[in-house]
Amino acid sequence: MWPMVLYDPDSHISLQDYGILIPVAPDRSAxxxxxxxxxLAKRGLSRDRWAIEPPPVELTREDILRAHSPGFVERLYGDGLEQVMLEAFELIDDEGRPHRYAPETxxxxxxxxxxxVLQWTARSYQAGVEALSNTGKFCYHLGGGAHHGHAAFGHGFCVVNDIVVAIRKLQAEHAVRTAWVIDIDAHKGDGTAALAAGDDSIQTLSIHMASGWPLDLPPTGADGxxxxxxxxxxxxxxIAxxxxxxxLSRLETGLAALGTHSRPDIAYVVGGVDPYEHDGLPSTQGLRLTIEQLTERxxxxxxxxxxxGIPQAWLMAGGYGERAxxxxxxxxEYAVLRSLGQLAG
Ligand SMILES: [Zn+2]
Structure with a gap:
């Protein structure tokens, strides 16, 4: 079996439906x-060779609790949900006014x-299951990558950290013991780093803009x-x-350092393309890679x-505007072809 690309139109988040004005193209995954x-059709590969017909999958509260605090999960499933969403998508500014938000629309x-959000998270878990079981040891979920989700709060358009939830669910099921997270999105994978801190079973690597969000937040929170x-x-x-x-050379050096650790059972790659020079989110302008550089990355x-031989599950993460x-x-395309053995390394 070779299914490798997981696309679930039902788990696509169309932010415009909620009046959220963050520039994620509603048809990005599609x-x-x-x-x-x-x-791939031009290479004679029909969809049944590489696309996954996503089977139903559901997550429980217990799955979410493996990465998030009981208080946060209580808010998520209870009366606090709307407030959680307003915070995660940063829709209210410091003066209490709507920000990138038109609730009337x-x-x-x-x-x-x-x-x-839960369906999206479930599909990221499923991408791990596929990567572990299919012959190519590779699965790309056309969604996921909510790397700014923290234990007790969401921010940066991320609610539930699907990466850590997925890894910990695979661990609970004894499908994997150890994991690497390689985060190549423009923004630091801060939620993942915080959730995996002190957890020796997960090694994290993040290559990101040296300054700008989230690294320009106040160094201490309201609680001191x-x-x-x-x-x-x-x-x-x-990267400044x-x-x-x-x-690219610094990424290679970083990967080589990661490679000195013992081989993990799975790797998740947070493959955001928001370092793209044509990205549509103003705050990503600090890093401007060409399409050739991103392809090489x-x-x-x-x-x-x-x-x-490490099974790899990729997630879409950030990528904004019409050209994302x-x-x-x-x-x-490259990953599918190499997984099928149609390209030499
Ligand atoms: Zn990003």
């Missing part, structure tokens, strides 16, 4: 899927978002404690504006894991 299908209540966004990953690779030319990462679909397509 566009990637259809462009990919076109390119919403066609669905904010509370509907929970079912979609250090803000958890500053929790270091096991390997942090900050103007250092784009060093990005993803090949390096894929090959690093593939050559070591572009860098995903050549990267996923």
């Amino acid at each position: 566009r990637v899927f259809s462009e990919l299908a076109g390119r 919403a066609t669905r209540p904010m509370t509907d978002l929970l079912a979609t 404690q250090p803000h958890p966004s500053f929790t270091p990953s096991d390997y942090d690779i900050p 504006t103007g250092e784009e030319g060093e990005y 993803d090949r390096l990462t894929f090959d690093f894991l593939h050559d070591r 679909w572009e860098p995903y397509v050549p990267s996923i």
Whole structure:
């Protein structure tokens, strides 16, 4: 069996339905899927060779509690849900006014978002199951990657940290013991780093913008404690504006350092394309990679894991504006072809 790309139209989060004005194109996943299908068809590969017909999957509260605090889970499943969503998507500014938010245009209540978030999270878990069981040891979930989700709160458009929930569920089921998280999104994987801190079974690497969100948050929270966004990953690779030319070599060095650890049972890759020079989120302007650099970034990462025989589950993470679909397509095409044994390394 070779299913490798998991696309579930029902788990796609259309933020516009809730009046949320964050520039994620509502057809981002669908566009990637259809462009990919076109390119693979030209190589004689019909969808049944690579696309997964997603089977039903559901997560329980217990699954969420493996990464999140009881208080947060209580709010999520109870009366606090709307407030959790307003915070996670940062829809109210410091003066209490709507920010990137037009509630009067919403066609669905904010509370509907929970079912979609949980479905998204479930699919990220399923991508791990597929990567562990399919012959190519690779699965790309066209969704997921909520790496800013913390134990007790969501922020940065992330509610539930699907990465850590997925890994801990696989661990609870004894499907894996150890995992790596390789985070190549433009933003630091702060939630994942904080959730995995002190957990020797999960090694984290994050290559990201050296400054800007979330690294420009106040260093201490309202409670006087250090803000958890500053929790270091096991390997942090900050890239300053103007250092784009060093990005690939520094990623390679970071991966080589990660590779000195014993081989994990699975790797999750948080494959955000928001470092793209044509990304539509103003706060990602600090890192501007070309499509060629992004394609090379993803090949390096894929090959690093593939050559070591490490099952890899990829998540879409950040990628904003009308052109965000572009860098995903050549990267996923390459990974599918290599997994099928149709390309030499
Ligand atoms: Zn991002």
